[in-house]
Amino acid sequence: RRVGFAIVGLGQLSAEELIPAARTSRHAAIAALVTDDEEKGRAYARALDLTDGDVYPYERFEDLKGREDVEAVYIVLPNSLHREYVERAARMGKHVLCEKPLSVNAGEAQAMVDACKAANVLLMTAYRCQYTPYHWAAREAVQGGRLGRVKLLDSIHGQSEDDPEAWRMKQRLAGGGPLPDVGIYSLNTVRFVLGTEPEWVFATLHQPKDDPRFREVEESVSFVLGFPEGVVANCLTSYGVHKTATLRVLGEEGTVLMDPAFTYQGLSLTISDGQGDFQPGLPDEDQFGLEFDHFAQRVRDGRVPWTPGEEGVQDHRIMDAIYESARTGQVVRLQPAPGRDVFR
Ligand code: NAD
Secondary structure, X not given: OOEEEEEEOOOHHHHHHHHHHHHOOOOEEEEEEEOOOHHHHHHHHHHOOOOHXXXXXXXXXXHHHHOOOOOEEEXXXXXXXXXXXXXXXXXXXOEEEEEOXXXXXXXXXXXXXXXXXXXXXXXXXXXXXXXOHHHHHHHHHHHOOOOOOEEEEEEEEEEEOOOOOOHHHOHHHHOOOHHXXXXXXXXXXXXXXXXXXXXXXXXXXXXXXXXXHHOOOOOEEEEEEEOHHHOEEEEEEEOEEEEEEEEEEEEOOEEEEEOOOOOOOOOOEEEEEOOEEEOOOOOOOOHHHHHHHHHHHHHHHOOXXXXXXXXXXXXXXXXXXXXXXXXXXXXXXXXXXXXXXXHO
């Protein structure tokens, strides 16, 4: 039997990616929808062969408690609402898959992890890239020694945002601008391919407050991450540029280039070394399907997911430090992070 999910929030990501992905998933199925848009909820319910009774308004979220066929919930709301719904789901004893960024700062994110632990439910941060064969091949090239000793990385993730009224432009709902929205992919992927944690950060940001889009959140952030043994990652993120999503890893004997590195489809990976340039023939699988399947299997076997809540907390700790560095103009040192083994 597939693991039944309730999708909380029927915005763009749910409609365009998650619902189609769940339809073809081997291990996950959508069993309920939570939305304040009744008409939209009913239309999606029909498309999913669900009934009107499977659509719940936010205030009746707790009615899902008695639904044994809903074993997990997937939180797909604006960032600052994640905490409330993760905690409400945990209190119902439901496992939780939560969109990135996990929350709006490390303290809130840690509270979510603690709530799920106390309720004995699994919490996974929806870092889709960590489930793609492309990102695993890049990680293997880096950690398997194919590039020789790795020295430098760079990553850019930016896009153009036009609507000053969108929740992404409101500090209270988003918790920041492009950094927690798209820059987080650079941060998370650099940590993933290296398999180590940064020891310090240095950052600057640009916020033209006379532009109505950037009254509350920054337009661009430039951040440098210092890893052990002098490995440095240089990252840029912006809401003011044409869509760009790249990752490069430079070693003594080879390089990895991903361009694009973070798109939903059409990822590209080139590994260059003394033998030439190689593009491994990898399947362009639906990243959201892979993520659904991973979490559903972990719900079944009770093991901690690959990207647990703690993984989301760690990115928040680093993003908090990035903002602190941009504010103070100083390098910010990071406390050692609990290793991945601690999560398991
Ligand atoms: P969206 O604006 O399209 O949808 C947000 C949903 O939340 C809507 O259904 C809206 O009605 C609902 N909502 C409830 N309360 C709200 C409030 N107070 N203000 C605004 N909306 C409210 O957003 P989205 O792009 O679907 O993003 C949702 C989440 O998914 C975010 O956390 C975002 O970071 C994440 N996301 C992840 C990816 C990915 O690739 N993993 C891609 C896009 C978005």
